[in-house]
Amino acid sequence: MAAVETRTIEEIEKSGQWWWWAEHKRSKRLDYLRKAVWKKGAKGSGYQPGVKVDLERAVLFTEAFKANEHDSLRMRYAKALANVFDNITIFIQDHAQIMGYLGSRPHTIVWHPEILFLLNEDLYNDRTVIPEPVDENLKLIRELCDYWNPQTTGAKVFNLVPPEEIVKLLTGVIGWGLPISRIGYATKQWDYMFRLGLEGIIAEIDERIKEAEDRIYNKVPDPEDLPYYEKLDVWKSMKVVLEAVIRWARRYSRLAKIIAENFETDPKRKEELLRIAEVCWKVPAKPPEHLHESLQFDHFIQIACRYEACEGAWPARPDYWHGPFYDKDVNQDKVLTHEEALDLTGEFLIRCYEVGWFWLMLARDTLQGITGTWVWTIGGVNEDGTDACNDMTDCLLEAARLVRVANPTFAFRYHPNVRMKTLREVFECIRQGLGYPSMRNDPILITNAMHWHKHPLREARRWVHQACMSPCPDTKLGCQPFRMANATIIAAKAIEYALFDGYDNVLQMQFGPHTGDASKFETFEELYQAWYTQVKWMMDTLVKLTNGGRYMAQFLDPRPLLSGLYERCVELGVDSSHPSERGNSWITFFAWMETGDSLAAVKKLVFDEKKYTMAQLIEALRNNWEGYEEMRMDFVRAPKWGNDDDYVDQIHVRCHRDVAKHSWEIKDPTGNPWPPLPENIAAYVTNATKVWALPNGRRLGDTLYDGGCSPGAGLDKKGPTAVLRSVAKIDHIGDVRATLLNQRLSPQQLAGEKGFHIWHSYIKTWAELGIDHVQFNMVDNETLKAAQREPEKYPELIVRIAGYSAHFVDLNKKTQDTIIARNVQELGV
Amino acid sequence: MSDWEQLRQQWLQGAISKGRREMPEKACAMCSNFRQNSASAAGDGLCTAIKIGEKNKPVFDNTDASDCPHYKEIDRVRTDTSEFMWDPQFRPQRQIEEK
Ligand code: SF4
Numbered sequence: 069m070a071a072v073e074t075r076t077i078e079e080i081e082k083s084g085q086w087w088w089w090a091e092h093k094r095s096k097r098l099d100y101l102r103k104a105v106w107k108k109g110a111k112g113s114g115y116q117p118g119v120k121v122d123l124e125r126a127v128l129f130t131e132a133f134k135a136n137e138h139d140s141l142r143m144r145y146a147k148a149l150a151n152v153f154d155n156i157t158i159f160i161q162d163h164a165q166i167m168g169y170l171g172s173r174p175h176t177i178v179w180h181p182e183i184l185f186l187l188n189e190d191l192y193n194d195r196t197v198i199p200e201p202v203d204e205n206l207k208l209i210r211e212l213c214d215y216w217n218p219q220t221t222g223a224k225v226f227n228l229v230p231p232e233e234i235v236k237l238l239t240g241v242i243g244w245g246l247p248i249s250r251i252g253y254a255t256k257q258w259d260y261m262f263r264l265g266l267e268g269i270i271a272e273i274d275e276r277i278k279e280a281e282d283r284i285y286n287k288v289p290d291p292e293d294l295p296y297y298e299k300l301d302v303w304k305s306m307k308v309v310l311e312a313v314i315r316w317a318r319r320y321s322r323l324a325k326i327i328a329e330n331f332e333t334d335p336k337r338k339e340e341l342l343r344i345a346e347v348c349w350k351v352p353a354k355p356p357e358h359l360h361e362s363l364q365f366d367h368f369i370q371i372a373c374r375y376e377a378c379e380g381a382w383p384a385r386p387d388y389w390h391g392p393f394y395d396k397d398v399n400q401d402k403v404l405t406h407e408e409a410l411d412l413t414g415e416f417l418i419r420c421y422e423v424g425w426f427w428l429m430l431a432r433d434t435l436q437g438i439t440g441t442w443v444w445t446i447g448g449v450n451e452d453g454t455d456a457c458n459d460m461t462d463c464l465l466e467a468a469r470l471v472r473v474a475n476p477t478f479a480f481r482y483h484p485n486v487r488m489k490t491l492r493e494v495f496e497c498i499r500q501g502l503g504y505p506s507m508r509n510d511p512i513l514i515t516n517a518m519h520w521h522k523h524p525l526r527e528a529r530r531w532v533h534q535a536c537m538s539p540c541p542d543t544k545l546g547c548q549p550f551r552m553a554n555a556t557i558i559a560a561k562a563i564e565y566a567l568f569d570g571y572d573n574v575l576q577m578q579f580g581p582h583t584g585d586a587s588k589f590e591t592f593e594e595l596y597q598a599w600y601t602q603v604k605w606m607m608d609t610l611v612k613l614t615n616g617g618r619y620m621a622q623f624l625d626p627r628p629l630l631s632g633l634y635e636r637c638v639e640l641g642v643d644s645s646h647p648s649e650r651g652n653s654w655i656t657f658f659a660w661m662e663t664g665d666s667l668a669a670v671k672k673l674v675f676d677e678k679k680y681t682m683a684q685l686i687e688a689l690r691n692n693w694e695g696y697e698e699m700r701m702d703f704v705r706a707p708k709w710g711n712d713d714d715y716v717d718q719i720h721v722r723c724h725r726d727v728a729k730h731s732w733e734i735k736d737p738t739g740n741p742w743p744p745l746p747e748n749i750a751a752y753v754t755n756a757t758k759v760w761a762l763p764n765g766r767r768l769g770d771t772l773y774d775g776g777c778s779p780g781a782g783l784d785k786k787g788p789t790a791v792l793r794s795v796a797k798i799d800h801i802g803d804v805r806a807t808l809l810n811q812r813l814s815p816q817q818l819a820g821e822k823g824f825h826i827w828h829s830y831i832k833t834w835a836e837l838g839i840d841h842v843q844f845n846m847v848d849n850e851t852l853k854a855a856q857r858e859p860e861k862y863p864e865l866i867v868r869i870a871g872y873s874a875h876f877v878d879l880n881k882k883t884q885d886t887i888i889a890r891n892v893q894e895l896g897v
Numbered sequence: 898m899s900d901w902e903q904l905r906q907q908w909l910q911g912a913i914s915k916g917r918r919e920m921p922e923k924a925c926a927m928c929s930n931f932r933q934n935s936a937s938a939a940g941d942g943l944c945t946a947i948k949i950g951e952k953n954k955p956v957f958d959n960t961d962a963s964d965c966p967h968y969k970e971i972d973r974v975r976t977d978t979s980e981f982m983w984d985p986q987f988r989p990q991r992q993i994e995e996k
Contacts, residue, residue, distance in 0.1 A: 186941070189940070192917060193917055193940070206917065226905070227905075231899070231902050231905040232950075232952060234905065235943065235952050235953060235955065238934035238941070239932070239934060239943070240934070574932070575932055575943060575945060575953060576945035576946075576953070577943075577945070577948065577951060577952050577953050578951045578952075
């Protein structure tokens with residue numbers, strides 16, 4: 069049990085234990101709702117006690133899927149989903165104002181049995197999440213597994229790949245999972261939905277259906293009309309499911325009304341319930357007109373889409389879309405007070421935090437503590453380039469400090485004309501130890517989106533984060549229908565392969581192409597070219613599969629609901645996966661910065677100083693440095709990234725440039741390149757045992773570097789300015805899609821008004837240097853170590869991992885240790 | 898059907914096991930030659946000691962290893978199973994009784 073707090077608010081604030089401060093400051097409603105949350109993120113890799121899988125969604129989906137076997141796959145999915153919306157148990161939590169829950173009970177996580185046979189077997193074998201009565205439910209799960217496994221999308225994608233390639237893909241070295249649309253994530257097109265409401269979209273669909281039927285049935289036969297048979301099915305399936313979403317929302321409306329009129333005794337709550345009934349009747353059927361309605365609309369759509377698919381990220385720009393409603397209700401019409409808006413906004417965050425589904429252990433491992441990388445974009449500019457910060461931006465930041473959830477987190481689009489009031493709110497969130505917002509350099513990323521994917525300027529200014537890092541506009545042709553999270557490589561393996569002729573020492577088999585016996589390399593250039601061949605091969609192998617998965621998704625894995633929410637799809641009569649958007653692919657490079665550090669160490673010690681031979685190096689590495697400690701320390705002491713040392717930095721730059729060059733040679737299904745995006749989530753820990761010993765002095769099992777362009781933990785010896793100078797040598801427009809910089813700051817140094825000015829001048833330098841990202845942890849080691857010792861006293865302590873935040877106590881010890889090991893930077897030093 | 902094609906079928910069917918996976922006393926999961934696949938969590942992995950052509954043979958964590966001549970027991974260091982699956986000796990965490 070948590071300790072009872074007896075300190076005054078001032079004392080709590082001074083101690084830096086902001087979670088106690090938040091508890092005192094937030095409204096009674098927010099306090100209740102925040103404490104009533106069932107945490108769905110894994111602790112380490114297991115679900116929290118009491119969290120159970122929800123079988124209703126799986127049963128209802130299967131029931132209707134079976135009953136409509138003569139329909140197309142797309143229509144069967146649509147009817148199956150409609151059956152879920154019509155029949156899943158709904159409930160209204162005390163004090164809640166925003167409705168819509170993923171699962172039929174507050175403590176449940178839904179299961180999508182149609183996606184992946186591996187996931188299904190994982191559930192069947194899980195020892196904690198099977199609900200009571202266990203034997204009976206296991207029998208049911210077995211039946212569902214047997215029915216679905218052979219026809220899951222995963223099984224179909226499995227069959228796209230030559231069998232011997234599967235071995236490589238499942239190792240995780242190339243690809244992180246399989247390219248399946250239902251485990252990707254999608255940007256939502258709010259301008260379309262908010263303009264028309266779902267009824268307006270259905271009216272557009274009806275017009276298209278009529279036009280198609282005219283073409284097919286009432287015209288002189290023309291082969292050009294033949295695709296309309298297919299399109300007709302697409303439009304009809306969209307309509308089936310959009311109508312079901314409206315019915316689902318209205319079930320909440322009816323339930324709220326029933327409770328209000330028959331059971332609720334508190335007149336104030338009764339009034340609230342009647343208002344909820346009105347809101348849920350209106351949205352998402354019709355366009356929203358007030359803040360409560362716009363937030364409710366948004367939440368219904370996000371939840372509905374997660375009934376359709378495991379969308380593992382949550383691209384959103386809530387201040388941009390809800391800001392006008394805040395302004396109208398609070399500032400202009402004064403029908404809502406700021407405090408009431410804050411309550412709604414806080415609840416909006418909590419509702420997102422409690423969303424979860426049963427997910428593979430691999431995903432639970434790499435996203436410890438959360439259920440997906442739900443990074444919401446705030447700030448930035450409007451389409452005309454003016455500052456987009458508004459009172460909703462501030463309200464979101466204030467609400468975040470009060471509810472202190474680890475998901476969603478925010479990423480702030482910083483630009484030189486950002487309003488100071490908002491920037492102070494941003495700083496306050498960071499100072500209070502949330503680890504977010506991360507800071508994004510808006511002008512750089514707008515140009516970056518134009519450079520790589522040819523988004524026009526006005527659209528590029530509408531960018532939102534796809535997951536942790538990548539920008540993409542939420543416009544008609546910008547919206548990315550599914551990010552194939554599998555498009556990931558463990559980049560450090562390319563160094564390993566270059567040194568061992570393509571042989572994988574961990575997996576003990578030939579993995580990459582033969583690039584020659586490195587012990588016989590006579591020049592640095594030979595090694596570099598071997599590495600370049602290996603990394604290109606990794607990118608090509610990955611992209612071949614991922615392109616296939618993306619292209620085939622429209623046939624193997626259609627998403628009628630998501631398709632019906634996209635103007636592009638409604639207009640063309642195509643599935644969301646049809647590659648007719650502008651494109652926004654990238655390859656996530658896990659473990660990237662080891663590359664330059666390793667190459668530099670070899671160049672210096674073998675080829676320049678000739679202290680060791682290649683043969684000696686290979687032998688030492690083959691032995692995982694065992695018996696070569698003195699030599700290893702020489703390689704550890706070789707020049708490292710993050711110290712503004714051109715010797716090593718220019719090697720990093722060259723690697724970046726060459727990889728970027730190759731990105732243009734490999735195209736995605738929309739015809740656009742596949743740029744690299746180095747970052748790590750928590751994979752820098754979980755991949756530690758998949759990457760063999762490296763010439764930067766790392767041994768098998770040692771933690772990898774935590775960021776995308778961050779120096780290795782403790783290897784940046786020259787302070788924060790040197791880190792920035794190194795990082796600025798990368799071209800953040802042309803070399804990468806984005807890249808991630810982790811920094812730890814001292815909470816003591818950044819206290820008070822002076823603290824804000826120190827931080828602000830750091831941010832100005834960072835922005836002027838053209839670096840696209842930076843994020844901060846501002847919790848001291850003393851607190852982190854105390855939380856390791858007595859986790860029960862620190863349940864609400866939040867830290868930034870790499871691309872996402874999590875409660876510190878939900879991380880495994882090794883990940884916790886890596887955060888403690890990061891250097892704390894004193895700014896202005 | 899090629900060896901690999903057969904393996905694919907086994908793979909798909911291997912995942913469609915009728916019973917809940919139980920660990921034999923000696924299983925691939927406890928062998929240091931086993932590498933759990935990281936793109937799944939359904940207990941499938943690769944044996945680094947037995948090859949098909951140049952590549953590792955797919956096995957499951959609960960494959961009975963009582964007759965395997967290459968079996969080499971892992972060191973079980975940690976006892977907290979909330980730790981991640983590949984640590985410290987690529988040890989899959991579930992269903993193995995901790996020592
Ligand atoms: S060596 Fe034998 S016991 Fe070990 S993983 Fe391979 S098949 Fe299983």
